[in-house]
Amino acid sequence: MSLTLPDAVLFAYFFDHTYYRIRGSMDAEHSENIVYGRNAVLELLQQKPESIEKIYFQFNTSHPKLKEIVITARRLKLVSGKARLEKLSLIAGTTKHQGVCALISTVTYYSLEEVLATPRNTSPLFVVLQGLDDPHNIGAIIRTAEAVAADAVVLVEGKGAPVNAVVHKAAAGALSHIRICKVKSLVRALEFLHQCNVQVIAADMDAELNYTDADMKKATAIVLGMEGSGLAPEAVKFCDHVVRIPMAGCVESLNVSVTAGVLLYEAMRQRLA
16 A cells, blocks of 8 residues: 655554654655654564664653563664653653654765765765754754765764754755764774775864965864863864854854854855865
């Protein structure tokens, strides 16, 4: 049986106390797929774990199948978190979620090797995010990265917010064009980029080098740390340059998405000069 899903359609079916729900629209920029119910999520874990962005489960996981889901998700190193029943009901759009919901990614992920094999630019330009918690920031950075024709935005698996509907909306269509990479380790990704002659640049308000003095015409990866805590010390050692963005007013720093915009547009300015 084939089904056509028009905009704003809600489709659900019930089989053996298992529920599956698709909500949103056919436009990938505004859709968010949810699988809920113990049997449905367990089957998804066994058959297509790579499609799962994040799993939410209730605080009380005494049910045998919930325990199996938690153990399987941790073994597969999937992003998961506990949620109150009210939040699970909000995510699923129903109270019949049986204590578990899984968010399915609508994004196709690429490897760094794939991007470097077919670069968009003669000198590739990457944006690497250590793990941002605010999906609005992630979406805004993806939007700016596409605006300057960057090669890819790199996310770290299990870190930060998932690429959900909020990210899609903030990206304003950019996710349909730019490639997104997902890596298991930030340090290993930076090490690999180094080996491929891609310089790594980070920003810090105490750095001595002005961001306009860094040569971004060559292959470059701009790495951005988490909101508040910044870039992890183990990642800093892989940075070729740590630059500062001058501040003339009373605030000490910029929002991470604004920092990304400043550095990305400087890279584009240099490349167009």
